[in-house]
Amino acid sequence: MENQIPAPKKRSIGGWGLILVPHFWLLLFFLAPFLIVFKISLSEVAVAIPPYLPTFDMADGLTGFWNGITALSLENYIWLTEDNLYWKSYVSSVVIAGISTFLTLLIGYPIAYGMARSPQAWRPTLLMLVILPFWTSFLIRVYAWIGILKNEGLLNQFLMFLGVIDEPLVVLNTNIAVYIGIVYSYLPFLVLPLYASLERLDGSLLEAAEDLGCPPWKAFWKITLPLSLPGVIAGCFLVFIPAVGEFVIPDLLGGSNTLMIGKTLWVEFFNNRDWPVSSAVAVILLLILVIPIVLFQNQQQKMAENDG
Amino acid sequence: MTRGPTWFNVTSLALGFSFLYLPIVLLVIYSFNESRLVTVWGGFSTKWYVSLLQNDQLLDAAWVTLRVAFVSASVATVLGTMAALVLVRSGRFLGRSLFSGMIFAPLVMPEVILGLSLLLLFVAMGQARGFWTVMLAHTTFAMCYVAVVVQSRLVGFDKSMEEAAEDLGCPPVKTFFLITLPIILPGVIAGWMLAFTLSLDDLVIASFTTGPGATTLPMKIYSQVRLGVTPEINAVCTILVAVVTAAVIAASVVTKRQQTRREREERAAFADS
Numbered sequence: 001m002e003n004q005i006p007a008p009k010k011r012s013i014g015g016w017g018l019i020l021v022p023h024f025w026l027l028l029f030f031l032a033p034f035l036i037v038f039k040i041s042l043s044e045v046a047v048a049i050p051p052y053l054p055t056f057d058m059a060d061g062l063t064g065f066w067n068g069i070t071a072l073s074l075e076n077y078i079w080l081t082e083d084n085l086y087w088k089s090y091v092s093s094v095v096i097a098g099i100s101t102f103l104t105l106l107i108g109y110p111i112a113y114g115m116a117r118s119p120q121a122w123r124p125t126l127l128m129l130v131i132l133p134f135w136t137s138f139l140i141r142v143y144a145w146i147g148i149l150k151n152e153g154l155l156n157q158f159l160m161f162l163g164v165i166d167e168p169l170v171v172l173n174t175n176i177a178v179y180i181g182i183v184y185s186y187l188p189f190l191v192l193p194l195y196a197s198l199e200r201l202d203g204s205l206l207e208a209a210e211d212l213g214c215p216p217w218k219a220f221w222k223i224t225l226p227l228s229l230p231g232v233i234a235g236c237f238l239v240f241i242p243a244v245g246e247f248v249i250p251d252l253l254g255g256s257n258t259l260m261i262g263k264t265l266w267v268e269f270f271n272n273r274d275w276p277v278s279s280a281v282a283v284i285l286l287l288i289l290v291i292p293i294v295l296f297q298n299q300q301q302k303m304a305e306n307d308g
Numbered sequence: 309m310t311r312g313p314t315w316f317n318v319t320s321l322a323l324g325f326s327f328l329y330l331p332i333v334l335l336v337i338y339s340f341n342e343s344r345l346v347t348v349w350g351g352f353s354t355k356w357y358v359s360l361l362q363n364d365q366l367l368d369a370a371w372v373t374l375r376v377a378f379v380s381a382s383v384a385t386v387l388g389t390m391a392a393l394v395l396v397r398s399g400r401f402l403g404r405s406l407f408s409g410m411i412f413a414p415l416v417m418p419e420v421i422l423g424l425s426l427l428l429l430f431v432a433m434g435q436a437r438g439f440w441t442v443m444l445a446h447t448t449f450a451m452c453y454v455a456v457v458v459q460s461r462l463v464g465f466d467k468s469m470e471e472a473a474e475d476l477g478c479p480p481v482k483t484f485f486l487i488t489l490p491i492i493l494p495g496v497i498a499g500w501m502l503a504f505t506l507s508l509d510d511l512v513i514a515s516f517t518t519g520p521g522a523t524t525l526p527m528k529i530y531s532q533v534r535l536g537v538t539p540e541i542n543a544v545c546t547i548l549v550a551v552v553t554a555a556v557i558a559a560s561v562v563t564k565r566q567q568t569r570r571e572r573e574e575r576a577a578f579a580d581s
Contacts, residue, residue, distance in 0.1 A: 245418020
């Protein structure tokens with residue numbers, strides 16, 4: 001990527017405006033909010049509007065600011081380690097996201113592979129069919145599964161009609177429903193980058209392997225899989241990272257014992273109205289996700305360099 | 309890979325696509341269900357669509373959502389296109405990696421974090437919450453998607469035409485509107501549509517940043533879904549799915565037609581010379 005960046009030339013006023021406007025917007029609405037979250041995570045909860053203390057009072061000048069600083073404390077973070085609910089939520093979010101990512105890969109790989117192997121003329125249509133659900137509302141797609149998975153739902157009706165089961169399966173409000181929801185919602189995110197890397201694969205390598213007497217499964221294992229690895233990694237990150245902080249899926253499909261940190265944060269904020277603790281929850285979640293996000297970005301950059 | 313599909317490929321595609329589409333198809337079918345019990349088929353009926361038209365709360369929410377989506381998608385498209393130009397064209401500058409980080413991070417950042425942080429910003433600014441705060445929040449995360457879509461269009465861009473225009477004394481702003489914009493337009497339009505549907509779709513960020521009088525459709529759907537599945541919600545969902553599907557298919561047909569026309573014109577131009 002670096003070598004594609006043109007050398008700096010003299011910038012006009014318009015050029016500076018072009019750089020400054022989106023910068024200003026993102027600094028104000030993306031970066032500044034995080035600093036505020038961090039600050040509030042160090043505050044105390046209070047019965048006031050806004051419901052936390054201290055609020056910085058600029059009218060008092062520097063002394064007011066300094067008093068505010070000294071009133072901050074790590075209490076909320078200590079609280080997070082003391083109450084089992086929080087660290088259990090973090091661990092269970094990561095575990096659920098990990099299992100779901102793996103399941104998405106198991107289902108997504110054959111789809112991407114099938115797309116890459118299909119005749120050239122089909123591919124735009126197939127690609128469109130993968131992208132289309134991505135445009136449809138996330139909430140609607142999760143909601144559609146409630147009608148299918150519930151006890152008197154369509155899946156149980158169908159299985160009982162076939163005579164496979166006598167008693168309805170309890171799927172809704174369990175972790176299994178959450179896995180299904182995540183796999184279903186995030187499948188296009190995995191299939192698209194994977195398809196992109198499988199499509200670029202040089203077919204002559206496989207032909208050569210075949211000519212030399214390599215059985216197809218071995219050719220897949222030795223050639224296709226390693227060469228598609230960048231797509232696999234990109235796809236898995238795109239599923240894993242947002243899945244960790246998922247709220248809608250565990251809330252609608254999961255049960256009361258499905259712990260996920262997005263849901264915990266939501267409850268802390270909307271039901272308990274404890275803004276400082278929910279800010280602390282968000283800061284820790286961010287710290288957990290920083291590592292995969294940075295890894296993902298590095299990998300994307302490497303892929304861009306290989307293309308160039 | 310050019311070799312033909314095997315039975316395994318065809319089966320996995322068939323199973324994969326039925327997994328992707330079956331839930332939505334079932335939802336659409338059951339929105340025409342006569343029975344109040346959502347999962348028992350009681351005959352064909354459009355009565356839930358009729359009752360939808362009389363549900364003022366739902367219609368209000370839909371109107372708020374459309375306005376938020378339209379304004380935020382439009383602002384996000386302008387900002388996102390600028391950001392894409394900065395990423396691809398502006399060369400090295402101080403804070404470049406911070407900037408690209410700020411563009412890519414919202415794409416994967418959990419929505420609860422984005423929503424919470426924006427809400428706390430609005431509270432700290434003393435801004436009353438409502439239509440405008442939801443709009444600002446949606447603009448912020450949608451512009452990043454627009455930037456990525458437009459950027460991919462800009463990377464494969466032949467700069468010689470721009471350079472020719474500038475050599476002939478065309479000012480940069482005019483060059484942008486006469487040459488650059490028409491070429492990247494499909495990307496810009498796709499970016500706008502993506503921003504629009506993302507805003508239409510968003511529950512979490514809107515729930516955090518909204519205020520009195522600005523309940524969006526996803527929030528309305530969510531609060532009703534929590535009480536259980538109803539045919540009325542199925543009907544709302546069906547309408548949304550139908551609108552989005554029609555728009556996406558129309559857009560792809562138009563882009564494809566434009567592309568073939570441009571290719572034909574280019575070939576004709578080469579044949580003449």
